[in-house]
Structure formats: C-alpha cells, structure tokens
Amino acid sequence: MILFMLASMAVSWTLKSKFKKYSEIGLRSGLSGREVAEMMLADNNITDVRVISTEGMLTDHYDPTNKTVNLSEGVYASRSAAAAAVAAHECGHAVQHATAYSMLKFRSAMVPALSVTSRYMQWILLIGILMIQTTLIPLAVGVALFALTTLFSFITLPVEFDASRRALVWMDTRGIVTTQEHAMAKDSLKWAAMTYVVAALGSLASLLYYASLLLGGGRRD
Template structure:
C-alpha cells in the first residue's frame, strides 16, 4: 500500500489545525458578543421576522432549533431555524446570525444563482456520500493491485470539494445582505454593527477553512493515486 508524500500529509494536518483554531475563535467571539445586550431590545426571532417582512417574504417561518451555532435556513420547508440562544437572545451576535439566515431566505426568494446551483447539487452529494468513504478506504488498500477504486473515490470526493467552494459566495452574500439590512433598518448602533460584522466574518472563515480542508484532502488522495500508478 502506497502513502502520499510528506507535503500532502502536512497540508492536511495544517488545515485541520486551522479549522480547530477558527472554530475556537468563532465560539469565543459569539460568547463575547452574546453578553452585550442589543440597544433596541429586539430578539433574534423578532429581527428575523422583521427582515423577512421588509423583503416581502410571507411564506417563511422562523422557528427554534436545538443546539448552539446550529442556525440554518431550510429551503425545502422554507424555515429559518435559529438555535435556542439566538432565537430568544437580544444581542449583536443574535442579530447578526438571525439576519444572516434570513439573507439565505432572501437569496431563495430572488433565485440567487449560486444558491440554486448549490441546492441542485444536494441530491447528487447525498448519493455520493454513501459510496465515497467505502471507495476511498478500499482504494487505499487495493492500490497496489488496481487504481480504479481510489480513482473513483477521488472523482466523487472532487464533487464534495466543488460543493464546499460553491458554498463560499452563498455565505458571503448572505452576510453582506444581513449587514446592509441591519444598518439601513437601524437595528444596530455603530458599535453593534462592528461586533455583528466581526462575528459573521469568523463564521464565514469556518466555510473558507472547510473548503481549503476539502481541497487539501482531495490533493492527499490524488497524490496517493498518482504515486501508486507510478509504482505499478
């Protein structure tokens, strides 16, 4: 069984470390900004409902979901899912998250092209996720005999990497919409805007690191595949 060169392995380790550091920084930022009350006293739920109404969206519900930093927009059932703390909290962090998730709802309502493309990939990725790990593991152990299982795994993994990079403009655009709206609507003060922007920036960095991590892992397996082929 062949293993990739040390540079590929080091890159994967570095992206794993970067992911851990960014996640930790994000958690600290949200904990910090969650302690500072929003001057207007609105909760995350109220902010989300207000942003939806201002954008003429009447068929999306704002609901509470379990966990922390589990906030997301579900285009399938048209729900803005806010974690329990964000849903009830009245802070700059809650305002940022609530408006960001509503930004996705606005993207959906306006048929934002990157979101449509990402959503179209979801069924294929659901199918891919069933077979890809098996192909990659089997491919590594069978590489000395045949490169085809690992090659198939690399092709499928490339789809997940593509998905992670398509996610980036979707997330950055949602944050841009959120910050523009909370400013124009007077939801936040100048100081609160700075906190909301900082929180969303660190949240966006988790997607950037995830995309780079996926690319590094793809490079890892591709290097292994090419090394195995040269030695066959």
C-alpha cells in the same frame, strides 16, 4: 492535514468565544433574534417562511425544503448584536432562495448527489487505497467523488459571504444596529464564514493528497 485540523479547531474556538462575548452585550434596539428575522423577511416581502427555534448552539440554518429559518436557542430569544447578525444572516439565505440567487441554486442542485456521495465516498477511497497495487479504478472513482464534495465546499463560500453581506446592509439600512453593534455583528459573521473557508481548504488539501496517491499508483513498473 494536521495543520487544517488545528486551524479548524482554532477558528471554531474563536467563533464560540466571539459569539459568547457579543451575546452578553444587549442590542440598543432591544429586538430579539426572532424579531430581527421576522422583520427582515417582511421587509423583503417573504411571507411563506416561518421563524422557529431549534436546539443546540450555533445550529442556526435556513431550510429551503420546508421554508423555515431555524434559530438556535442562544439566538432565537437573545437580544444581542450576535443574535441579530446570525438571525439576519439566515434570513439572507431565505432572500437568496426567494430571488433565485444563482450560486444558491447551483449549490442546491448538488445536494442530492452529495447526499449519496458522502455515504459511500470514504469506503470507496479505502478500497481504492487497499487495491492500489492491483487496480486504480476504485481510487479514481473515490477521487472523483471527493472532487465533487470539494467543489461543493467552494461553492458554499460565495453563498455564505452573500448572505452575510445582505444581513449587514439590511441591518444598517433598517437601523437595527448602531455603529458599534455593526462592528460586532460583522466580526461575528466574519468568524462564522471562516469556518467554511477552513473546511473548503481542508477538503482541497485532502483531495490533493488522494490525487497524489492516484498519480503515484499510476507510475508502477
């Protein structure tokens, strides 16, 4: 568990470092993150999605509920390879939504259940651990709920990778980035994806830990 915590911190630090470095290098096309996003949406005939600015750093996301591409302050107005990459990536999710990308549909279908699960899962697991010598039912329920969140983490991976692939292909095809800028954009998106990879593996490790407690509790005399 400690190993995954350290890995998560290292990846997060590297992502912020890469983003800061590439944000200081101007995009030769001179386009801002907002302009890149609006161009990608237009090129994919998506007219019902708005591009808006949101507070924070690396808080960029696509919201399918109100159809908005939310770009952080460091991306919305920035004219860098990093900003272009992030903006195009989030639009990649909008394209997935518009084209009914199967993995995104599967992930979205899980969100309502996950919102309830995340609210009670830790408490159920705690109760299960405290009652392990009496009954295994609470812990079994907790493990089942944790398995659902772990599945969600792994389903997120192909969704994120596909959005990055769409972003890079579009930027190359549209001539948004030069060869050097493409390399910077790809590196930025790679480290952003790594945060999801580490999170998924960390979730799996936690799941296996709680499952081992459940199996160990089941071997009482």
